[in-house]
C-alpha cells in the first residue's frame with residue numbers, strides 16, 4: 601500500500617517536522633509513505649476574489665501535476681464527509697481489499713483548493729468544523745493514518 605500526501609508549501613516548523621517524522625517511522629511498518637510538497641503561490645495579505653481564485657488555480661495545477669491516474673484521491677476539505685477514526689480505517693482497508701494500492705491525500709494551501717482539484721478527488725473528508733492550519737493538518741492526518749493501520753491490524757493503540 602502506498603500512502604502519499606500532497607501538500608502546499610514547505611514545512612518549516614521543527615515541532616511539526618519531528619511529529620510527522622515519528623509517525624512516518626511508525627507507518628513504515630505498514631505502508632510506503634511519502635509527503636510531496638508543491639510550491640505555494642505568494643499572495644498579498646488582502647486578496648481580491650480574482651487574486652484568490654488565481655492563487656488556488658496555480659497551486660491547483662501544481663497539485664494535479666503530482667497525481668497519477670491510478671491514484672485514489674482523498675481531499676481534505678471543510679465541506680467533506682466527517683468520519684470517525686474507525687470509518688477512515690475501514691475506508692483505507694476497503695480500498696486496499698478491492699485493489700487500490702495508491703491512496704493520495706491532498707491538503708490544500710492556506711486558501712484551500714481550486715474547483716479542478718475538488719473535481720479530481722474521489723472522496724473528500726473533513727476533520728470537523730474547525731479550520732486547521734494546513735501545516736498542522738499534515739501532522740494530524742499522519743497520526744490518523746497510523747491510527748487506521750493500528751485499528752485494521754487489531755493493535756492496542758486506538759481507544
Ligand SMILES: C[S@@+](CC[C@H](N)C(=O)[O-])C[C@H]1O[C@@H](n2cnc3c(N)ncnc32)[C@H](O)[C@@H]1O
Pocket residue numbers: 675676677678706707708709710711712713725726727728729730731732733734737
Ligand atoms: C487553512 S485551510 C483552508 C481554508 C479555506 N478557507 C478553505 O475553505 O479550504 C488549508 C487546508 O487545510 C485542510 N484543512 C484545514 N482544516 C480542515 C478540516 N477541519 N477538515 C479537513 N481539512 C482541513 C484543507 O485541505 C484546507 O484546504
